[in-house]
Amino acid sequence: MTDVLNSLLVQDDRTRRRNAAEVRFHAYGLGAIGVAVLALVLLLTSVVSSGIGAFRQTYITLEIPLPEEKLDKSGRRDSAVMARVTTFGYAPLLRDALLATMAQKGLTTTLSDTDIAGIISKEAAATMRDHVLANPDLIGSTVTLDVLAEGRIDGYFKGRVTMESAELDGRTSPEALRIVQLLADVGVIETRFNWRFLTAPDASDQRPEAAGLGVAIFGSLYMMLVVLVLALPIGVATSIYLEEFAPRNRLSDLIEVNISNLAAVPSIVFGILGLAIFINFAGLRQSSPLVGGLVLTLMTLPTIIISTRAALKSVPPSIRDAALAVGASKMQSVFHHVLPPAAPGILTGTIIGLAQALGETAPLLLIGMVAFVRDYPAAFTAEAGLFGEAATALPVQVFNWTQRADPGFAERASGAIIMLLVFLLAMNTVAILLRRRFERRW
Amino acid sequence: MWILNVVLSLPLLVIGLAVIGLIGARARATLAAGDDIRTLAALPKAHGTNAFLSVLIPAVSSFAALSLVRLFGQRQGVETMSARSVFWVVLTVAAIGCISAILRSSAGFRARVASEAWIKSLLITASTIAILTTVGIALSMLFEAIHFFRQYDWRDFFLSTDWSPNFRGNSALGILPLLWGTLYVSFVALTLAVPVGLFAAIYLSEYASPRMRGIAKPLIEILAGIPTIVYGLFALITIGPMLRDYFAQPLGLGDSASSVMTAGLVMGIMLIPFVSSLSDDTINAVPQAMRNGSLALGATRSETIRQVVIPSALPGIVGAVLLAASRAIGETMIVVLGAGAAARLSLNPFEAMTTVTVKIVSQLTGDTDFVSPETLVAFALGLTLFTVTLGLNVLALVIVRKYREHYE
Numbered sequence: 001m002t003d004v005l006n007s008l009l010v011q012d013d014r015t016r017r018r019n020a021a022e023v024r025f026h027a028y029g030l031g032a033i034g035v036a037v038l039a040l041v042l043l044l045t046s047v048v049s050s051g052i053g054a055f056r057q058t059y060i061t062l063e064i065p066l067p068e069e070k071l072d073k074s075g076r077r078d079s080a081v082m083a084r085v086t087t088f089g090y091a092p093l094l095r096d097a098l099l100a101t102m103a104q105k106g107l108t109t110t111l112s113d114t115d116i117a118g119i120i121s122k123e124a125a126a127t128m129r130d131h132v133l134a135n136p137d138l139i140g141s142t143v144t145l146d147v148l149a150e151g152r153i154d155g156y157f158k159g160r161v162t163m164e165s166a167e168l169d170g171r172t173s174p175e176a177l178r179i180v181q182l183l184a185d186v187g188v189i190e191t192r193f194n195w196r197f198l199t200a201p202d203a204s205d206q207r208p209e210a211a212g213l214g215v216a217i218f219g220s221l222y223m224m225l226v227v228l229v230l231a232l233p234i235g236v237a238t239s240i241y242l243e244e245f246a247p248r249n250r251l252s253d254l255i256e257v258n259i260s261n262l263a264a265v266p267s268i269v270f271g272i273l274g275l276a277i278f279i280n281f282a283g284l285r286q287s288s289p290l291v292g293g294l295v296l297t298l299m300t301l302p303t304i305i306i307s308t309r310a311a312l313k314s315v316p317p318s319i320r321d322a323a324l325a326v327g328a329s330k331m332q333s334v335f336h337h338v339l340p341p342a343a344p345g346i347l348t349g350t351i352i353g354l355a356q357a358l359g360e361t362a363p364l365l366l367i368g369m370v371a372f373v374r375d376y377p378a379a380f381t382a383e384a385g386l387f388g389e390a391a392t393a394l395p396v397q398v399f400n401w402t403q404r405a406d407p408g409f410a411e412r413a414s415g416a417i418i419m420l421l422v423f424l425l426a427m428n429t430v431a432i433l434l435r436r437r438f439e440r441r442w
Numbered sequence: 443m444w445i446l447n448v449v450l451s452l453p454l455l456v457i458g459l460a461v462i463g464l465i466g467a468r469a470r471a472t473l474a475a476g477d478d479i480r481t482l483a484a485l486p487k488a489h490g491t492n493a494f495l496s497v498l499i500p501a502v503s504s505f506a507a508l509s510l511v512r513l514f515g516q517r518q519g520v521e522t523m524s525a526r527s528v529f530w531v532v533l534t535v536a537a538i539g540c541i542s543a544i545l546r547s548s549a550g551f552r553a554r555v556a557s558e559a560w561i562k563s564l565l566i567t568a569s570t571i572a573i574l575t576t577v578g579i580a581l582s583m584l585f586e587a588i589h590f591f592r593q594y595d596w597r598d599f600f601l602s603t604d605w606s607p608n609f610r611g612n613s614a615l616g617i618l619p620l621l622w623g624t625l626y627v628s629f630v631a632l633t634l635a636v637p638v639g640l641f642a643a644i645y646l647s648e649y650a651s652p653r654m655r656g657i658a659k660p661l662i663e664i665l666a667g668i669p670t671i672v673y674g675l676f677a678l679i680t681i682g683p684m685l686r687d688y689f690a691q692p693l694g695l696g697d698s699a700s701s702v703m704t705a706g707l708v709m710g711i712m713l714i715p716f717v718s719s720l721s722d723d724t725i726n727a728v729p730q731a732m733r734n735g736s737l738a739l740g741a742t743r744s745e746t747i748r749q750v751v752i753p754s755a756l757p758g759i760v761g762a763v764l765l766a767a768s769r770a771i772g773e774t775m776i777v778v779l780g781a782g783a784a785a786r787l788s789l790n791p792f793e794a795m796t797t798v799t800v801k802i803v804s805q806l807t808g809d810t811d812f813v814s815p816e817t818l819v820a821f822a823l824g825l826t827l828f829t830v831t832l833g834l835n836v837l838a839l840v841i842v843r844k845y846r847e848h849y850e
Contacts, residue, residue: 018742025744029645032638036662036718039711043665046680047672237568245565257839259572264765264835265828266772268799269579272806272824276582280812282513298575305572331558359669362774362799366806395671402678402779410679417672428667 047417053158054415057194057209058149060120060183064097065142066132077136087125094120094128094147102179105186109179119176121148123203123210149189151209151408153180157191160407197415201374202397208408211401213416215373219289219391220358222379226293226387227300227357232350234297235304236339242305243312244334263302270299271363279367286368289377290387295363300353307349311342344438351431355424361395369396394420452529456501456536463493463540467547474549484553492557493543499560501536508532583828586812586821593815599822605785605796607805607816615819617826619785623702623795627781628770630706630791631713636763638710639717646718647725648747666715670775677708677780690792698782703791705780709773713766720765724758725751757845764838768831774799798823 011019068075070089072082095117102109102116109116124147131145132138148154152172155161163174183189200212238259246252274295278284284291315338323333369392377389392400394416401413468490475482508528515522547553591599594615602616642662646655682699689703690696728751736746752759782794783804805820812818 018745022742022744025747026645026649029641029649032641033645033650033658033662035638036642036665036711036714037658039714040661040665042680043668043672043676043711046676050679234568234571237565238572241562241565241569245562246569255569255572258576260839261832261835262572262575264768264831265579266769266774266799266831268772268774268802269583269824269828269831272802272821273575273579273582275806276586276821277578281517281582283516301572301575329554329558331561355667359671361669361671361674362778362803365803368807370807395669398671398675399775399779402675413675414679417675420669421672424667424669 047414047421050411051414051416051418053160053411054197054418055194056158056191057196058154058157058189058191059146060098060149060189061144061146061187062094062097062101063142063144064093064128066093066139068140071132071139072136077139079133079136082133082136085129087129090125090129090132091117091122094124101188102183105183105188107179107182109175111173111175111179115173115176116179118171119150119153119180121150121207121209123207124148148209149180151207151406153177153189154191154209155408155411156180157184157189158411160411197412198419201376202372202392202400204372205404205406208404208406208412211409211412213394213397213419215376216392216394216397216416217419218376219292219369219373220393222289222377222387222391223293223296223393224354224358226290227296227354228350230293230297231300231304231353235301235350235353236308236346238301239305239308239312240334240339243309244338245330259302259305263306266362267299267360268362268366270295271366273298274363274367285384285388285390287371287373287390287392288384288388289391290385291367292364292369292391292393293387295367296357296360299360299363300357303353303356304346304350307352308342308346311345311349312338314345315341341440344434348431348435351427351434355427355431358423358427359395359420361399364393364396365399369393370400372400394423452505452532455533456497459501459536459540460494460497463497463543464490466540466544467493467553470544470547471549471551471553474547481549483550484555488553488557489547489551492553492560493540493547495557495560496543497536497539499563500539501532504535505532579828583821583825586818587825589812590815590818590822593818599819603787605801607819609814609816611814613816615815617798617823619787620796620798620801620823622787623781623785624771624797624799626702626791626795627706627709627777627797628767630702631709631770632763632767634707634710635713635717635766639714639762639766640721640759642714643718643721643725644747644751647722648743648751662715662718665711666719668712670712670773671779673708673712674775674779677704677776681708682780685792693792695790695792698792698794700780700782700794701792702781702795705777706791708780709770709776712773712776713770716769717762717766720762721755721759724755724762727758728754757841761838761842764834764841768834768838771834772799772827772831774803778803798827802827 070093071085074081095113098116098120099113127147128145131143149157150172152161152166152169153176156166156172156177157180161169161172161177163177166172166174166177180189196210197212198217199214200210201215202212203210242252242255246255274291278291278294279286284294319337319341320333323337324330328336371390371392373390373392375389377387377391378384380386381389398413398416398420401409401416468486471482471484471486471489475486479485505528508523508531512523512525512528599615599617601618602614603618604614604616605619607613607615642658646659650658678700682701682704685701685704685707686697686699690698690701732750732754733746736750737743741749777797777800781797781800783796783800784794785796785801786793788795802820802823805817805823
């Protein structure tokens with residue numbers, strides 16, 4: 001018996017246990033990687049599958065007569081007079097046009113005229129009014145317009161609304177869905193790519209079909225501009241001072257510890273700072289891109305400083321020494337000889353900082369960016385100043401939409417997330433390409 | 443609008459003066475050089491730069507200082523200085539800078555040294571902004587929190603278990619239920635993130651082939667680049683309903699989609715890359731010779747990792763966990779969308795609870811008046827949050843510094 005126990009070819013109990021532990025440990029590691037990757041896949045598929053619908057939209061193609069006696073009684077095509085006809089004046093025209101189309105295609109229904117009008121989005125009348133006011137010559141003629149379908153109808157063509165759910169829904173009915181299916185079969189209703197989602201402003205609670213990201217993208221763009229203009233020079237200047245000039249003393253130690261701590265301060269604290277200092281104390285305007293940009297600047301500064309310092313550090317001292325040896329001042333050696341080779345690294349860090357700022361939500365909520373904004377903010381107005389007009393931003397728009405009851409907004413929110421992720425992906429790709437293209441090893 | 447004219451014309455006038463100074467100083471230096479530029483102590487270019495900066499920097503800093511004085515005056519309700527006088531003071535400063543810089547430029551004047559002193563002052567100013575930010579954060583929260591504690595007893599705030607704000611007054615504003623929610627969510631998050639992140643880091647640095655590492659590491663890092671609002675939405679539309687339908691309702695633990703579990707799990711996913719990349723760094727810093735020594739004595743790889751690598755990387759790992767905890771406590775969007783709004787002291791993880799950050803957001807969004815305790819409590823909450831996270835960060839830093847082994 002003992003010779004078997006001592007053979008190298010047969011494992012004893014202890015070795016077997018140790019080897020089993022080894023296998024288990026290996027499996028734990030693999031499992032951890034699996035969990036992380038699974039979470040990523042689940043996250044992305046969930047967002048994409050629920051948000052892809054926002055990029056498609058259901059339209060109804062209608063031939064709408066524009067009678068002069070309803071829209072411009074005076075007949076003078078004076079826009080001030082025509083503007084007195086509100087959207088309520090336009091809505092019946094749309095309903096009648098839809099009824100006419102249905103009669104023409106030979107569709108009959110038990111629905112009331114009001115329910116038929118409910119197939120068309122409430123936004124459509126406003127869109128049509130704007131169209132007519134912009135082109136007064138159209139009055140008297142018949143125009144062919146693609147108008148938005150109501151949110152539930154849109155949801156039906158994307159599979160979000162079914163016959164069963166329509167049964168329980170106060171805002172649509174199985175009969176309405178049957179009609180729109182028939183209309184779709186004859187080509188009056190069509191679902192196609194939704195450019196409006198990228199250009200239109202936000203819409204009210206009842207009209208998810210009309211809500212778009214245009215204003216939010218604009219606001220985010222303004223803020224990124226403010227962050228870039230402020231954070232890049234300040235960040236680079238700080239890094240140059242700390243890396244190249246600062247004497248090793250208490251003060252520069254304090255600044256360094258400070259910066260690394262600021263990088264770990266929760267972002268919402270920066271929102272509180274912005275509210276207390278920029279809005280309450282300095283009296284800047286609530287929900288303006290300027291305040292948002294300032295808050296995000298303070299938040300991204302540590303990121304930019306840390307990566308800029310790393311970039312400066314990677315430039316070998318021999319380059320500085322060579323410049324000093326031929327008579328350059330310290331300042332000249334830094335600005336003429338150290339900064340250029342460090343530039344790609346600085347740029348990469350800046351882009352990553354900007355990407356962080358683009359996705360940040362919490363501080364913006366505190367400085368009032370949750371407000372409902374329908375107009376594209378102007379970059380400069382005499383009254384509000386530079387970037388002073390109320391704006392909203394991509395992530396805040398997402399948050400706003402999640403707070404609304406209509407399920408159509410959940411789809412919009414996920415769609416907005418897809419846009420946000422596309423922007424982030426683009427920025428990070430640029431950063432990686434820059435690093436690959438210009439990275440130099442000394 | 444006179445104010446607007448000031449705002450628009452002042453920068454133009456100052457820049458105009460700066461350009462005049464630049465041209466003037468340059469011309470004077472060139473003139474002083476005569477035929478031989480080598481007689482100059484500095485290039486004409488440096489004289490120009492010096493003049494430009496001697497106009498711009500004093501003008502901008504005097505404008506900033508005076509605006510600050512005006513602002514403080516306005517807050518106190520006293521008129522300190524009219525916009526018109528600010529305009530003239532700044533313009534005078536700029537003009538003096540311009541004339542003196544032009545007059546100073548001569549053959550012997552070391553303009554390069556002078557201009558670089560200006561530039562250095564700019565660099566120093568930029569680097570104090572980081573300190574100013576911290577001071578700003580601390581002061582703004584401290585002042586408003588003091589306002590709050592004048593109206594509301596601090597003992598009630600820190601020791602009461604009742605949170606029910608009422609905008610008509612007479613609110614109960616006890617922080618304990620919020621702290622409980624915060625700690626519970628963070629605990630769930632760390633329970634997921636620490637083992638997964640740590641094992642992922644161990645696997646990537648000890649077991650994975652370079653190919654596997656090249657694929658898995660960037661994938662995990664993508665998780666770190668995703669904004670928290672995306673995680674929040676994920677909690678709201680996917681994880682929340684899933685947990686409710688498959689766990690909470692069948693187990694009879696409640697029927698709320700937003701819960702501690704929802705927010706905690708999603709936050710845990712967010713923290714995985716954070717823990718793994720920080721631990722990865724410290725594990726990689728353990729020298730190969732130590733592993734080889736252990737393997738040579740007959741230990742298996744897992745024994746080497748458990749008994750040699752992890753103990754020597756422990757300070758770094760503890761630091762990573764503390765930093766992750768600080769992130770979890772300060773995280774806002776995930777809990778706003780995933781944890782719920784009801785302040786509650788409960789052990790059931792499938793029940794909606796709320797956190798400090800959620801309440802900061804809800805008390806400060808909308809119309810804020812900075813007078814009522816219901817608004818001001820947000821600053822006291824913010825100060826608490828700031829203190830706790832700062833404490834954790836500093837502790838992490840100290841542990842890493844103190845216990846880090848220095849290998850040669």
